[in-house]
């Protein structure tokens with residue numbers, strides 16, 4: 001089967017790398033950009049230069065189902081998610097992770113199911129994701145993952161630790177970068193004393209390595225798998 005990709009969150013730090021990794025493999029790719037993006041022209045150019053077709057359907061089930069029906073993807077990579085700063089800029093109030101991470105993921109899942117093409121779903125999540133978590137972020141990630149797992153479609157979920165690297169542009173996550181640096185240092189000590197599995201699970205990963213793993217998780221016929229740090233590094 002010749003793969004055809006649909007990527008939501010294609011403008012993000014990881015999403016861009018996923019589009020690039022798919023292009024490098026020659027996979028025809030539709031990169032979704034929200035229609036109200038303030039940088040729509042720039043994203044059309046940048047994602048177009050990577051070889052992707054840009055789709056700007058609205059973030060609702062009917063519009064995204066119609067788009068997926070048109071593009072008939074074999075695979076959907078869902079790489080969306082918000083931060084407090086981004087949500088504030090977007091005017092998202094209340095539980096921002098319920099609104100964005102969970103809400104948008106449920107739209108992607110419903111569209112993937114409803115489009116009739118039975119695409120394989122690959123979702124970017126986070127280490128620690130759990131519907132029972134006391135953290136709103138990790139609980140939201142767990143709920144988004146649960147939507148994927150109960151979709152009835154084949155799926156794979158990546159749960160990395162921190163994602164750190166060059167090229168975040170003007171959307172820096174300074175706190176995460178600093179925390180990742182400290183965590184990597186501490187994990188180096190843990191690894192020295194024999195905690196190699198712990199270090200492999202919680203060590204930060206760069207977007208290109210993660211994107212290559214996400215693409216492999218989709219294109220290899222691995223079904224219903226939750227991949228953490230060691231699996232993600234092994235997949236590249």
Ligand SMILES: NC(=O)c1ccc[n+]([C@@H]2O[C@H](COP(=O)([O-])OP(=O)(O)OC[C@H]3O[C@@H](n4cnc5c(N)ncnc54)[C@H](OP(=O)(O)O)[C@@H]3O)[C@@H](O)[C@H]2O)c1
Nearest residue numbers: 009010011012013014015034080081082125126161162163
């Ligand atoms: N960064 C980390 O260390 C880390 C670690 C583990 C897991 N994760 C998870 O991975 C996700 C993606 O990471 P990333 O670093 O690639 O994030 P990112 O650069 O902030 O990208 C987020 C993507 O989601 C889209 N998005 C956010 N809010 C939206 C909204 N309200 N409506 C429509 N689209 C929206 C963004 O679109 P626009 O460009 O149009 O805003 C962008 O395409 C994170 O949100 C997080 O849940 C991150």
